[in-house]
Amino acid sequence: MTAGALARRGFGDGTRAVRLMQDCGLDPERHAGIVDELGAAPDADQALLGLSRLLECCAEPADLLEALTADPDLRARLIKVLGASTALTDHLMRHPGDWRELRGADAARAPGTSELRASMLHIVGADPNADAAAPVAAPKTDDANGPAHALRVAYHRRVLRLAGRDLTGAANLETVGAELADLAASVLDAALAIARADDPEQAALCRLAVIGMGKCGGRELNYVSDVDVVFVAEPAAGVEDEQAAMRAAARLAAEMMRIPSETAREGTLWQVDAALRPEGKNGPLVRQLSSHVSYYQRWAKTWEFQALLKARPIAGDPDLGAAYAAEIEPMVWRAVGRDNFVEDVQSMRRRVVAHIPPAESEREIKLSRGGLRDIEFSVQLLQLVHGRADTALRSSNTLAALEALSENGYVGREDAAGLADAYRFLRRVEHLLQLSRLRRTHLLPDPDSPDGSEQLRRLGRALGYAANPVTEFMAAWRRVAAEVRRLHEKLFYRPLLHAVARLPEGEARLTLEQAGERLSALGFADPSGALRHLDALTSGVSRRAAIQRTLMPVMLGWFADAPDPDAGLLAFRQVSEALGGTPWYLRLLRDDIRVAERMAWVLGTSRYVTELLLRAPEAVGVLADDADLVQRPTRALEAEADAALRRHGTAENAVAAVRALRRRELLRTALADLLEVSPVESVGDALTAITAVTIEAALRTARARVADQRGGEPQTRLCVVAMGRFGGGELSYASDADVMFVHEPLPGAGTMAATESADAIVRELRRLLEMPAQDPPLLLDADLRPEGRSGAMVRTLDSYAVYYRRWSSTWESQALLRAAPIAGDLELGARFTELVDPLRYPEGGVDDAQVREIRKLKARMEAERLPRGADPALHTKLGRGGLSDVEWVAQLLQLRHAHEIPELRTTGTIEALRAAVGAGLLDGEDGATLEIAWRLASRVRGAVMLVRGKPSDSIPKSLRDQAILAGALGYRDDAEEEGTVGRMIQDYRQATRRARAVMERVFYDD
Incomplete structure (x- = not known):
């Protein structure tokens, strides 16, 4: 096989690969399976070099080649190990026969916890069954190949076997972490047996238990990680000198820690770290159980309880370890009740991030943002907060705890799956980094350095990125880190944690x-x-x-x-x-x-909101963001109404969709009102806007319906004119929509036929807006039209002109102060406005006789229209200092002076009062008094509707209803003698009493 062919198979140096194969007797044709496996290794060149060295060290290299050729499982395990770990390759050089550890049924299965413990104890000459609480190793010899050396060799053989399963996919992350933790615990038990053998007199004085912490305690240990421990000891039976017993336990513990930590021919296994003990490195290495309990009851900090979440007896006296767990575990789950517990955990995570060296922050897969610590802290905080009451969450293992949090509803399934996948990815990367040289690290290689780039390539290939290992791996890591950070921010800083943590013990579940x-x-x-x-x-x-x-x-x-x-x-x-x-x-x-x-x-608080929400429960989503409670622009509402009309084929369905839009906006407005997101004038603006949009959409639908029924477009133009609080932009939840209808026949159309068409449109409009449906009806009140209920529902513009010229009364001029076209043909509405301006803004103002008429009408309203039994001081509309008093003051000033002062030509009450103050017609203090009373009365009137779900202009007489109303208005329970209801009534009476005094002085002042 040529160098080029080998390069295409994944070898970086094809020429060198050819030479190595020749030197070690590897025939690419006869050993094609081995060559293929080498090419697929994380580092093909490193795997080939390792195999070449191993063949040189083997007494019978032909046996190894034959075994590799015949056994694909052995071939895959050995070559994957050689291509991923130089440290395990070096172990094979020292112990060439250990390649057999990767062959056969034992190499394919995960050993049990008891099997690992027994094998490690046997290695050091201890009998695990003779004394389960305190096994003793064989006596120490001067031979360098004593029990400690045998223990290190046995440990690396077990790691070699595990790595073979891990790198070939036969062991998942959970299995690897658990086996490494159990193996570490077994090594500590064997090291403790050696310590007992070295000093049997001291060992006889005490009972010693080793408590695993951190990843070892959680059975999720890395290949190379500090093994965190805490020691608890008691005097042995019959020993009365506690101090001597504790000194003996400390010596045993120190010797046990030394054995896996010391540097020897087989290298250091890992460091044993006891810094998580009470008082840390400043505290005694070994404590009695009572001392542990006392410390955690009195002085322990929040982070110590978080660390104890993973505490688990792993070696030494099992009964003492179980006693420790029984005493300490309840404290862990009660710790959330400490002051500022959640804040302390969150602050600790931020401190960890802040202390990462800047040069390493972009390559740190454990401590940096989006790293393993983000996942672990999120899971642990959720456990500690909710696990106080839910024992299903009390797992020391991160993935098991995350699964429990998901199954029991504390974390969403997708979020839990995302964190679990990310955790597995990051831990897999960490394991591969550590396997390379069996050194503790969680820092990615520097991609800008040649050696770092090569290490990243090896890492990427080990993870299955074949095309462009470095680029694909780095992209995957950045995606995972970003997703982890997003989920960490979502879960770790979830406000529910603070709320649950503040609950008294016993009430959290x-x-x-x-x-x-x-x-x-x-x-x-x-x-x-x-x-x-x-x-x-x-x-x-x-x-x-x-x-x-x-x-x-x-x-x-x-x-x-x-x-x-x-x-x-x-x-x-x-x-x-x-x-x-x-x-x-x-x-x-x-x-x-x-x-x-x-x-x-x-x-x-609100029956009104409850009824709206029950009609469309999905609207609860708007509570998530204040921005969703803000009044929407009118243009956006109009666009949505237009879309609704286009989507539906029938008039009823189209207007029902628009009414659903109105219901949603009513709910939005009511929620913003109750939650004090918007002031009272915003409520009026929002309700007026959605009412106008609804009428406009329904009017278009009604016109189209009449056109279909009559076989042609109606020969008239129609405008809806808002009156009263609707025209003033001051609608409340209880307000009907006061309107008038004006139409004008199109050129060439007959007046009678045009009027019939306009009547038909208005009837259809009112039917569509009031038809039974799940959404609230919109009632149109046209009683302010000429001649009131006796007059025609719809008039032409000319008819209005004739009526107002001949028969208009003073009260109609006053009513027209709030006339504002809001739907239909707005050009016609503008001409209607021009028509009525001389009536509502009369030149020279109203005369004395008209003023007397207005005053008499106001007095008659108070006497006749106030409901029987109503308290005049608590009626928001017609009561003393209520809405009517303020509005009539503003309207009288408008009728008198708006002709000469353009700023008074407004339909809004507050705008009119401010214009009057600005023009010197009203004292500034008087204007402020009236405005305060009007706002309060408007807010109370709206709150009554919100609370009771039905309209009323009076503050309710029932103390219970008054209490609910006070709560809706923002009055909270306090220790003041008069209470919330008393303060509400007092504030209302005080504001309206002052407004009444101003009204009587200004309104009746000649």
Whole structure:
């Protein structure tokens, strides 16, 4: 085989490969399988060189070549090892016969934990069955090939066998990590047996248990990693001198640590690190169990409990190790109740990142952003917070814990799968890096250096990137790091963690037995009813029930903070049942706890919102972002309405779609109002805008429907003119849409026929907007038209002109102050505005007789239209200092002065008041008083509708309803004597009383 052919098979130096094959007797034709396997190795040249060296060292090289030719499994294992690890290749040079460790059934299976322990103890001459708690090795000899040396050789043989399975895909990451951890534990047990043999008198004084920490404790150890341990000791039976026993235990522990850590012919296995013990390196190496318990009860820091999450007895006295675990484990799961626990863990992760040397941060696969520590910290924090109440999460293994978090609903399936895949990828990379020289590292080679580029190529090929190993691997690593960082930010800083951590112990995982007492304490009026809702939400083994069991302990507190907890919990159950099969719903509540908190508040406050949300539960998603609660531009609403009309074939379906759009915007506005995202004038603007868009879309549909019915386009132009609060851009949730209809026949069309067409359009318009549907109807009130209810529903522009010229009353001039065209032919609406301007802005202003008429009408309204039994001080519309008082002051000033002051020509109340102040017609302090009262009355009126779900102009008399209303208005419980309801009533009375005084002085001032 030529050098070029070998180069095409994956060899970097084909000429050298030819020479090596010739020197070691490797025939490319007779040994084609071996050559093919060499070409597929992570580093073909390194694998060939290693095989050549091994053949030279073997006593019978022909036996090895024959075995490699006949046994494809052996061939794959050996050559993969030779091409990936120079350290294991060197081991084979020292022990050539160990290639047989990769052959046969034993090489293909994973050994059990007890098998590993027994084999390591046998190697050092200890009987694992003679004394399970304290086996003793064979006596120490002067021979350099003593028990410690035999232990190191046996360890590397086991690693060689494991690497063969790992590199050929016969062992997955979980198996590799567990076997390495069990192997390390077995080595420590054997090293401890050697220490006992070296000093039997000291060993007789104490019982010693080794607690594995970190990756060893979690059975996810790397090929080369510090083995973190903690020691616990007690005096042996009959030994009364505790200090002597502790000194003996410390000597045993120190000797045990030395054996795998020291440099010898077989090299260092790994360092044994006891720095995670109480007080760290400043504390005693060995403590009694009571001393451990005392330390963790009194002085331990948050990070120490996080470290103890992986604590596991791994060697030494098993009974003492079990006792340690029984005492310490409960403390781990109670630690989340410490002050600032979550914040401490998050801060520690940020400190780790901050201390990475800048030159290494871009190549660090463990500590940097998007590295293994991001995954481990995320999983551990979720475990510690939720594992306090859910024992299913109490695993010391990262992947097992992540799976439990996913299965029990704490992490989304996709997020968990993404983290698990990333963890496996990064750990696989780490293992391959360490296998190369059996050195502890988690730093990628520098791609800019020649040697680093070659190492990356070897790494990429080992991972299966064949075409362009370096480029493909680096791209894959960057993708994984970015995904890990995204998921880490999402899970590690999840607000739910803070909320759950703050719950008192025993309340983090809700049980129905606990809930009954807690519901009463939280202020639920009907605990038994609430308990039924909780049972419906949390019972069963479904993922939905699991997530609800996590959410409900936190949400119960938020429901309790809402004005009506019982109604809130019932509504939440109804929404959850409606969306139960929707995968995003509970994921949204779990991952964005602000949505759950807001949901508890609004459902426990507003029947109006509850009814809207139950009609379209999917709208709950807008709670996730304040930007989604902001009023949408009118053009965007118009475009969506147009699209809805185009999508549907019938008039009913088209307008139903537009009404659904209106319902959604009503909900958006109400949510923004309750959550104080928008001020009261924004509520009026938003409600007016969506009402105008809805009427415009329905009008177009009605016109098209009439055209179809009559067999031709109606011969008239039609405009809808908004009146009252609608015209002023001040609609509230309870407002009807006050309108007038004006039309004008097209050129050549008869007036009567045109009027009939206009009537038909208006009837169809009102039918479409008021027809029964799941969305709220939009009622059009045309009572402000000429002659009121007795007058024609639709008039021509000329008819309006005649009427206003001959029979118009003063009250109609006042009503026209708020006239504003909003739908239909707006050019016709502009001419209507020109027609009525002289009436609403009369030259010279209204005369004295008209002023007296306005005042009499105002007094009569107060006397006759105020509902029987209503408290005048608490009626937001007609009561003293309410909306009517403020609006009539503004309107009288407009009627008197708008002709000469253009700024007063506005349909909005607040704009008119400010224009009056600016023109010197109203004192600035008086204007502010009126504006404050108008805003408060508008907000209270809107809040009454939100709270009760039905319109009312009065503050409710029921103390319970008043309490809910106060909560909706932002009054919170406090220790003040008058309470929230008292403060609300006092604030309202005070504001309206001052406004009434201003109104009486300004409105009746001649």
